Amino acid sequence: MDRVSVGIAAFLAVSAAVATAAYAQQKDAAQEGIEAYREALQDGNPAELFELSGEELWKTPAGPKKDSLEKCDLGLGPGVVKGAYAQLPRYFADTDRVQDLESRLLTCMETLQGKDPKPYVEASFTAPPKEEMIALAAYVSGQSKDDPITVKPKHPKEQAMYDLGKRMFYYQGGPYDFACATCHGQEGTRIRLQDLPYIPGQKGAAAGWGSWPAYRVSSGQMWSMQWRLNDCFRQQRFPEPVYTSDATIALSMYMAANASGETMKTPGIKR
Amino acid sequence: MGNPMKIRASAKDGVTEIKVLMSHEMETGQRKDASGTVIPAWFINEVTAKLDGKTVMQAQWGPSISKNPYLAFKVKGGKAGDKVSVTWVDSKGDTRTDEATVT
Amino acid sequence: MKHAMKHAAFLAALLLAGPALSETKVAPSWGPGADDAAFTRMLAASFKDKGIAKIDRLTQDETQAFCSDPEAAASPAAAEKRLRIEAANLATVKWPSDGKWLGDWKEGEKIAQSGRGNTWTDKPGEPNGGNCYNCHQISPTEISYGTIGPSLLQYGALRGRDEETMKAAWAKIYNAKSANACSNMPRAGHMGILGETQIKHLMALLFDPNSPVNAQSNSAKSGPAQ
Amino acid sequence: MTQAAMERRQVLTFLGALAAAGFVVPRVALANWDKTAFDAKTMDDALKAFGAGAPADSGDVQIIASDIAENGAVVPVQAVSKLPKTERIAILVEKNPNMLAAAFDIGPDTIPEVTARIKMGQTSNVMVLVKADGKFYATAKEIKVTLGGCGG
Numbered sequence: 001m002d003r004v005s006v007g008i009a010a011f012l013a014v015s016a017a018v019a020t021a022a023y024a025q026q027k028d029a030a031q032e033g034i035e036a037y038r039e040a041l042q043d044g045n046p047a048e049l050f051e052l053s054g055e056e057l058w059k060t061p062a063g064p065k066k067d068s069l070e071k072c073d074l075g076l077g078p079g080v081v082k083g084a085y086a087q088l089p090r091y092f093a094d095t096d097r098v099q100d101l102e103s104r105l106l107t108c109m110e111t112l113q114g115k116d117p118k119p120y121v122e123a124s125f126t127a128p129p130k131e132e133m134i135a136l137a138a139y140v141s142g143q144s145k146d147d148p149i150t151v152k153p154k155h156p157k158e159q160a161m162y163d164l165g166k167r168m169f170y171y172q173g174g175p176y177d178f179a180c181a182t183c184h185g186q187e188g189t190r191i192r193l194q195d196l197p198y199i200p201g202q203k204g205a206a207a208g209w210g211s212w213p214a215y216r217v218s219s220g221q222m223w224s225m226q227w228r229l230n231d232c233f234r235q236q237r238f239p240e241p242v243y244t245s246d247a248t249i250a251l252s253m254y255m256a257a258n259a260s261g262e263t264m265k266t267p268g269i270k271r
Numbered sequence: 272m273g274n275p276m277k278i279r280a281s282a283k284d285g286v287t288e289i290k291v292l293m294s295h296e297m298e299t300g301q302r303k304d305a306s307g308t309v310i311p312a313w314f315i316n317e318v319t320a321k322l323d324g325k326t327v328m329q330a331q332w333g334p335s336i337s338k339n340p341y342l343a344f345k346v347k348g349g350k351a352g353d354k355v356s357v358t359w360v361d362s363k364g365d366t367r368t369d370e371a372t373v374t
Numbered sequence: 375m376k377h378a379m380k381h382a383a384f385l386a387a388l389l390l391a392g393p394a395l396s397e398t399k400v401a402p403s404w405g406p407g408a409d410d411a412a413f414t415r416m417l418a419a420s421f422k423d424k425g426i427a428k429i430d431r432l433t434q435d436e437t438q439a440f441c442s443d444p445e446a447a448a449s450p451a452a453a454e455k456r457l458r459i460e461a462a463n464l465a466t467v468k469w470p471s472d473g474k475w476l477g478d479w480k481e482g483e484k485i486a487q488s489g490r491g492n493t494w495t496d497k498p499g500e501p502n503g504g505n506c507y508n509c510h511q512i513s514p515t516e517i518s519y520g521t522i523g524p525s526l527l528q529y530g531a532l533r534g535r536d537e538e539t540m541k542a543a544w545a546k547i548y549n550a551k552s553a554n555a556c557s558n559m560p561r562a563g564h565m566g567i568l569g570e571t572q573i574k575h576l577m578a579l580l581f582d583p584n585s586p587v588n589a590q591s592n593s594a595k596s597g598p599a600q
Numbered sequence: 601m602t603q604a605a606m607e608r609r610q611v612l613t614f615l616g617a618l619a620a621a622g623f624v625v626p627r628v629a630l631a632n633w634d635k636t637a638f639d640a641k642t643m644d645d646a647l648k649a650f651g652a653g654a655p656a657d658s659g660d661v662q663i664i665a666s667d668i669a670e671n672g673a674v675v676p677v678q679a680v681s682k683l684p685k686t687e688r689i690a691i692l693v694e695k696n697p698n699m700l701a702a703a704f705d706i707g708p709d710t711i712p713e714v715t716a717r718i719k720m721g722q723t724s725n726v727m728v729l730v731k732a733d734g735k736f737y738a739t740a741k742e743i744k745v746t747l748g749g750c751g752g
Contacts, residue, residue, distance in 0.1 A: 030517045033668030033744070040666060040676035043715075046339035048277045049294045160412070167413055172438040174431040175492050175567060176505075176560040177551075179442060183522065183558075191508045191520040193670065193746055217674035220296075220338035233421075237492045239431055240424035247420030271670045286711065299719070301697065316633045327707050328714075333638040335693060335701035335719045337674045343715035344704075517668075518746040 034193050047138055047215040047267035050222040054139025057132055063113030072108035074101070074140065085144035086264045089253045091155040098161040100252045102226045103244035105136055121243045125227045137213045137224040141266035149210055149264055151256040158253065161246075165254030168247055169199065174237035180251070182236075184208070194271060199255055206262030209255040214268035222267070225252060273359075278371035280322075280355040287349030287373055289320060289328075291342045291357050299334040315340060317360045322346055322373075323353045349373055425494035437463065441556035448556070456555040464552035466564045467545050475540045475577050482579030483586075485572050486512055492567065502567050504576055505560070512579065513586040522558055530581035531588040543580060547573050638700050646692055646699040647729070650736070655729055658683070658737035663728045665743055672720040672745040679704075679714050683732035686712035694740075695724035720745050 058069045058081075074084035075092070089100040095107055106117040123129040153162045172179040183191060184199040198204030212225045223231075229248045233241050241248050274294035281288055293315065300312025312334055320328040327346045353373040360366045421429050434442065437459050441447050447456070488503025490496060506512060509522035533539050545552050548563030562568040568576070579585050637649035647653060664678035679689050689712060690703040701718045712730070720726070720743065727740040 030668060030746075033666050034670050034746075036666035037668060037670050037676070041674070044290055044292055044341035044343065044717075046292055046294075046341070049274065049292055049339060052275055052277060160409075163408070164413060164416055167408065167442075168416075170442050170444060171417075171434075172442045173434055174427075175565040177438055177441070177565075178560070181444065185444070186522070189520070189522045191522065192518045193668075196522075215339075217337070218671045220673060234427075234493045234495065237427060237431065239421045239427045239429045240494055241420055242422055245420035246416045250416065297719075316638075325709075327710050329705040329707075330714075331633045331638075331703045331705075333698055333700050333702065335696050335698065337717040337719055341676075341715070341717050345711040345713060346707075347709045347711060517744075 030193065041217065041269050045215055045267065045269040046220075047142075047213070047222060047269060050135050050138035050213075050215070051142040051267065052139075054135035054137070054142075057136055058139055061113075063109065063115040065112065065114035067112050067114075069105075069108050069112060069136070071112060072105070074104055074108075081140055081143045083144055083147050085141045085266065086147040087150050089151065089158075089161070089249055089256060091157050096157075098155075098157050098249055098253060100225065100244065100249045101137055101140060102133055102224060103249060105133060105140075106244060125223075125230065126221070130227075134213065134222050134224045134227065137226075138222055138267050141213050141264070144264045145266055147264050149206060149256060149259045149262050151253070151260045153253065153257055161250050161253040162257050164246070165250035165252070168251050169254055176237045178236040178238075180232065180236070200258060202258060202260075202262060205255050205258035209252070209259045210262055211265050211268030211270070213266060214270045216270050218271050223270075273361075273365060273367040276357060276359075276367070276369040278355060278357055278369055280349075280353075280371055280373040282349050282351055282353070282373050285347065287322060287346045287353070287355075289322070289344055289346065289355055289357075291318075291320070293318075293340045293342075293357075293359055295338070295340060295359070295361065297334060297336055297338045297340060301334075313362055315359045315361045318342060319358045320344075321354075321356045322349050426492070426496065426498050427494035437551050437555065444556065459555040460552055463549045463555075463561065463564065464545060466561075467548045467552060468563065468570070469541075469544065470570060470574065475544065475574065476581055477571060477574030477576075477578045479575070479578040479582040479585035479587075481572075482575035482577070483513060485568070485575055486510075486579060487516075501572070504562065504568060504572070506576070509558070514589065515586060526580060526587060529587050530583070530585070531590075535581050540577065540581065543577060544573065547576055634703070637703070638698060640699055641697065643692065643694060643699055643727075647736075649700075650688075650690065650703075650729065650731070652729060652731070652736040652738075655736035655738035658730070658739060661728055661730045661737050661739040663726060663739055663741045665726065665741060667742075668744045668746055669720060670746060672722065674717050675720050675726075675743060675745075676715065676717050677726060677728075679716075679728040679730075681706075681712035681728075681730040681732060681737075683712075683730060683737060685733040686730055687733075688731040689714055690729040691716065691718060692727040692729060693718060693720055693724050694727065695722050696720065 061068050071078045074081065075087055075090050076084050085101055088104070089098050091098050092104065092107070097103075099107065106120060109115040109120070110117050120129045120133060125134075153159045169180045170185070172182075179185075180199065183196050184204070187198040187201065187204070189196050197207040199208055212228050213223060215222050226243055226248060229251060230241055230243075276294065277292040279290045295315050296313055297315065298310055298313040300309065302310045304310055314332065314334045314336065316332050318328070318330040318332065319326060328344055330342065332340070351373055354370055355373060356368055356370045358366060358368040417432055421432060423429055440455065440459055446452060485504040486506035489505045489508055491500070491502025507516060507519045509520040511519040511521075511525040511527055514527060542553070546559075549561040550557040550559035551561055560567060563573060579587055582588070634649060637646060640646035640649050647655065660682040662680040662682070664680060665676060669675040677691055679691055681689055686706050688703060688705055691701045692699045693701055696719070702716055704714045706712050718726070723742065723744045725740045725742050727738055729736060729738045
């Protein structure tokens with residue numbers, strides 16, 4: 001084993017391709033093992049259980065107006081769920097806002113069912129109001145499975161949101177100087193054994209954006225995109241993002257538009 | 272009790288493949304909550320699957336089965352239209368049965 | 375050096391304010407020349423205090439502000455400023471109070487393994503981890519390592535243990551921006567993430583001849599069993 | 601009293617005695633759940649509870665699982681027996697506090713291949729134990745459990 005060549009290869013971050021013998025084998029074996037593991041998880045995603053309960057929530061009358069969400073307009077017209085998630089976030093004229101799925105669900109819950117969105121915004125992600133949001137997100141996202149991601153900012157507010165999202169992505173702060181870009185701004189890197197999607201690129205953006213909501217085997221929890229972003233900011237050592245705040249929607253717009261043209265694989269299953 | 276299962280059953284070349292996802296915490300009894308109190312064990316300990324009324328699988332589980340369990344197995348025989356039923360019983364005595372049709 | 379930092383802050387303010395640098399070819403809606411007010415409004419409305427993570431963490435210092443526009447920061451025009459930021463960060467480095475570089479590599483391994491600390495779910499007062507394995511290969515026995523940073527296998531064995539080498543490693547851990555203005559690595563000492571004793575333990579993990587990092591010829595055997 | 605009623609009463613008395621002895625009796629009586637086997641804290645005890653003693657290593661028993669688990673909370677395992685007259689398949693994790701994870705009774709029409717997902721507290725040998733034609737066979741495989749995420 002030529003130590004110098006290993007040092008240089010690692011330095012150039014191309015060790016998988018260049019490094020010889022032991023280290024390369026070691027890396028390959030670990031990565032092959034992880035890939036086999038992920039493959040084995042694909043069959044039988046417990047996210048399906050959340051899709052079931054989300055569908056029931058969608059169809060069951062609730063709230064002061066005793067109405068269901070079946071007439072909710074997710075961007076493709078009232079009541080159209082199929083394919084809607086693959087085209088979010090987008091600008092909605094009735095709210096004059098760019099909205100992601102979860103903020104749009106809140107709008108529908110308020111207008112159709114007469115519910116107050118506040119408890120849904122403020123509840124922790126493991127509390128019942130958020131469980132409803134997450135189940136609904138699982139159901140709606142499942143109705144875009146295998147659809148092409150189609151998010152092309154056209155409306156000025158969509159374009160502005162994309163730019164804000166890009167800027168948010170690179171914004172450093174906190175005691176660790178972290179930005180989203182610290183981990184997701186280079187191609188082909190990983191944290192521990194988890195591959196990091198390169199968000200500025202189409203494939204990487206799709207690997208991130210296109211697989212959430214997802215069931216997380218580590219916690220046995222279903223996570224929506226909003227929860228995913230919330231925990232990114234936690235690990236970034238930032239203060240907490242407000243649920244469905246513009247910073248989270250801007251980042252969603254940045255990811256979704258970068259991923260446009262790739263395929264939705266929702267709901268996903270993750271470590 | 273409990274939330275619905277997701278059952279998929281498909282027949283091909285004289286073999287029926289049955290895949291079941293169950294909604295259950297599968298608490299080991301070894302975890303503690305935020306205040307340090309042990310969360311009591313609570314897990315599915317028996318699963319019975321029937322194909323067209325005939326028992327084809329009986330499983331006994333301990334708390335080492337993962338949360339929201341998944342079980343897949345194959346049975347000789349069976350055809351499209353046959354009924355599959357799956358029943359679980361947990362350590363609190365709760366039980367749930369769901370059915371699906373073989374495709 | 376204080377003066378240099380002030381100067382850098384002034385430049386950063388200029389960079390963000392924009393007009394003076396409008397000749398750089400960046401889309402006006404992002405980076406220099408962007409609608410700063412809209413972004414600032416968004417930040418203020420989108421985040422809230424939680425646990426130990428307060429909104430003041432969004433207030434950038436000059437290094438963070440400079441590095442938040444990576445294209446501009448990496449441009450030839452910014453070369454001088456990069457050097458100034460590195461020098462200012464180097465000036466923050468506190469060297470070991472007793473002149474000793476190395477602690478206990480076994481403690482260092484524990485610190486390298488831990489990613490704990492400073493999130494809104496962490497309690498104040500508990501020791502922070504170093505997060506090292508998240509980005510670096512370190513001991514050959516740990517297969518779960520990240521690749522954002524270079525491999526540190528054989529660190530001491532390859533580089534030697536002279537005063538200059540130790541000093542450079544200490545500076546890198548204490549304030550990673552002293553060597554590279556926009557390094558992805560946190561400034562562990564400068565930001566108070568790790569204390570002097572913890573940094574010594576990490577130094578030992580890198581340099582101690584008995585540390586697994588520098589183990590001879592066992593690298594071939596230490597991969598996964600299969 | 602009819603014969604059937606008497607038998608029923610005997611069963612109830614038996615369950616009552618169990619309850620008095622401190623056993624928890626679930627609302628639905630369990631046909632097969634073997635408390636001794638699931639409570640076993642050593643591999644020997646677990647095997648003994650099955651009446652397995654020292655099972656023979658067999659190439660006809662297979663364990664299909666990845667070498668590494670990205671998370672120990674969910675480790676997919678497929679247990680396969682190629683042995684004729686397979687009656688029972690069990691999955692055991694050597695380093696779990698309770699070794700036995702699952703046992704599957706295989707009916708005559710059931711193909712002896714089951715897929716389940718188990719929890720593993722740490723890197724460990726995982727054993728598949730098969731009872732076929734009254735005899736016991738086993739195979740084992742080490743599965744590494746890695747530390748993932750940012751560790752925060």
